[in-house]
Amino acid sequence: MKTDPYTLEIIKNALVSIGDEMFQTMARTSMSPIIYEALDFSVGITDARGELIAQGQGTTVLLAMIDSFVHDILAKFGDAIRQGDVFIGNDPYRGGGTHLSDFGIATPIFHDERLVAFAVNKAHWLDVGGAVPGSFSTNATEIFQEGIQMPICKIVEGGTLRQDILDIIVANIRVPQESVGDMWAGVAANGVAERRLRELFDKYGHDAVLRAKDELLDYGEAMVKHELAALPKGVFHAEDLIDDDGRSDEPLKVMVKITITDDKFVADFTGSAPQTMGPINNSRTGLTSAVRLIFKAITNPQVPANSGSFRPIEIICPDRTVFTAERPAPVSTYWETLMYGVDLIWRALAPHLPDRLGAGHMLSVCSVVFAGSHADTGKSTILVQPLVGGWGGHQGKDGESGQFAAADGETYNVPIEITEARYGVHVDQYAFHDEDGGHGEHRGGKGVVLDYRMRTDDFVVTGSFGRFKYPPWGMAGGGEGSPNHFDIIRADGTHEVHGKVTGAKVAKGDVVRMVTATGGGWGDPARRSKTALREDLRNGFLTADQIDRHYGGIDG
Known part of the structure; x- marks a missing residue:
């Protein structure tokens, strides 16, 4: 019935x-x-x-x-x-x-x-x-x-x-x-x-x-099958490099082959790097989440997530790769690799779905942990949070600024007031930065800079910022974005720059500066309108020097 x-x-x-x-x-x-x-x-x-x-x-x-x-x-x-x-x-x-x-x-x-x-x-x-x-x-x-x-x-x-x-x-x-x-x-x-x-x-x-x-x-x-019917049919490829695994400086190659038919969406990750000694390994379930995420984005995000809406998906990947790690591989920063599962499909299909997919975004969750004694209460405290950054430029529009990575979804930043009250650190600044990158007819959205100044001598800091070595990719002639990075500025003036760091000791007066990526640019920068460039200069998204070097100047 x-x-x-x-x-x-x-x-x-x-x-x-x-x-x-x-x-x-x-x-x-x-x-x-x-x-x-x-x-x-x-x-x-x-x-x-x-x-x-x-x-x-x-x-x-x-x-x-x-x-x-x-x-x-x-x-x-x-x-x-x-x-x-x-x-x-x-x-x-x-x-x-x-x-x-x-x-x-x-x-x-x-x-x-x-x-x-x-x-x-x-x-x-x-x-x-x-x-x-x-x-x-x-x-x-x-x-x-x-x-x-x-x-x-x-x-x-x-x-x-x-x-x-x-x-x-x-x-x-x-x-x-x-x-x-x-x-x-x-x-x-x-x-x-x-x-x-x-x-x-x-x-x-x-x-x-x-x-x-x-x-x-x-x-x-x-x-979902109704939406699948409207997607381009065929076989699409992409490959990329993960910065490193945290233990070795060697990059890890990952790849995907996407096959789209009238009723199937097949993602084949065969050929991707084997599971590694460092903790960027991802589980097979995590890979399934990655494919579901981007599949939902390119079909119809408004359809409620249920098992029926994911039936057309087929995932192929050998065991014991960085996407399908097995015990006892470490996995604590799994999100770095999971997001490459999303980004590879995104990159493979973006040229064929310009109305739905733009250039590359910050990719990494840029998660940080601060642990130490609260400056006012003396109690032990642990701060954990993800960070926002830039998304890539699109056909017809600039990328979004200060947004969470695709991995985060319905996620928010921890407000400054909560951070200072709960954890006893001081927030020096929280702003969009103007680092070079993401230039294009439609530029990449801007990443942020967030400074925490330590008020005690016993904090340790851990952070994982992927796309430190390989910035977000540009599209249709647009430039690469800027990298994510994690800086420690010591009270004596010394400055350390990291993509990944574990248990770094920081003392009173030291500043931990977290900088997230600008998204990739879309289209030839020479075609960016002068009106848009003047707005970028006025808003601090681009410097006069960047406009001269990448766009030929406002009056050129």
Whole structure:
């Protein structure tokens, strides 16, 4: 039987709104700014088989983490899943895997004693142990240095907290109050989904909701295939170089072959570098997220994310590459490689989809960790946050300035007021920079410069800024963007410039300057209008010297 279209629409929107309500609950009840300010998490619901029904707002790198996490739960626990259970895990190599800092929490949902769904969230915890505060480094050589590993287990069993499991977690992390608080925020968000889904089943009945769910997945597939039909057909290639793995200065070559047919989108990463000793390795689930992300962007971003909407995707990649790493490879800065999975497809298709894809953007999350004593309270503190930067120029418009990388999605910066109050550092400046790069008829969007001045002598700093050596690519004759970089300006005037740094000691009066990329330019700079150049000069996006060198001057 078909569900009538009016009821289907009501149930469909109710399912999507459940994801949105989960998202708001998580943000409002968490204890860490990385969650309630930066929104570095994702939420969603699956059916009893682990098929993604709806995914709320959140970080786009987690687009494959919700359903794959549930698939692992079903494979491991099978008939031992009971009402009142809550599962937890952070295994990077299994379903839902990213790096150890991202903990998944899943709650099975029952109706009339039948398993009907799972509510899931995955969130970045401030610290999960390991060799350095913040639990990511740029020079780890194996997963054991990166923090506590939690294969999927029950943190709540039949409604009762597993105190032994919680004790293990608390004993292995540096800031248990914040991290455990975020864990309970995740449990609360899942609880909201559980209540709303039961209400939906009570109101419309078991069979009607399940029929509507199946039709919703089929609708997602049909909508995406309609968009797929409009894409150019054929085989498209791209390759690039990752700066390094954090342990060696050697670049890593990565590549993709995209095949688009009327009903398939095949991404083949065969030939990419093998997994490496440094921590830029990415999991196969992460690669799936990368492909889903760019596929959604070039088809129809407005179609709700569900398993149906991703059915046309096929991913090919051998095991044990930098895109499909296996234990015990370190993975704490996995996002650097995951984003190359996005960017390679972007680069391959941009010339054929100029109305949808521009030149290269900042790519890296440019994530930083500051750990030390608060200058005013003396308490230990850990600051974790991503940074904004520039996107590439487009056909017909300049690139966007001061935006998060495509990996971040519904993410925000931590406000200066929160940074200074919570972490005891002083913010000297937060502004767009005018570094050379991104020149074109439509220039790349500008990156930012953000200066933190230390107020105590015991801080250590870790940062991973990809595209330090290989800036964002230009398009249609546009120039390369400027690189991401991480500078330490000592109180004695010495100046260090890094792409990656782990546990660097900084003292009172030292300034940590974080500079993000300007996006690649689009089109010949000689064709940029004089009006636009005058505006660039007035706004400080370009200097008079840059206009003379790259554009022939305003009056030329």
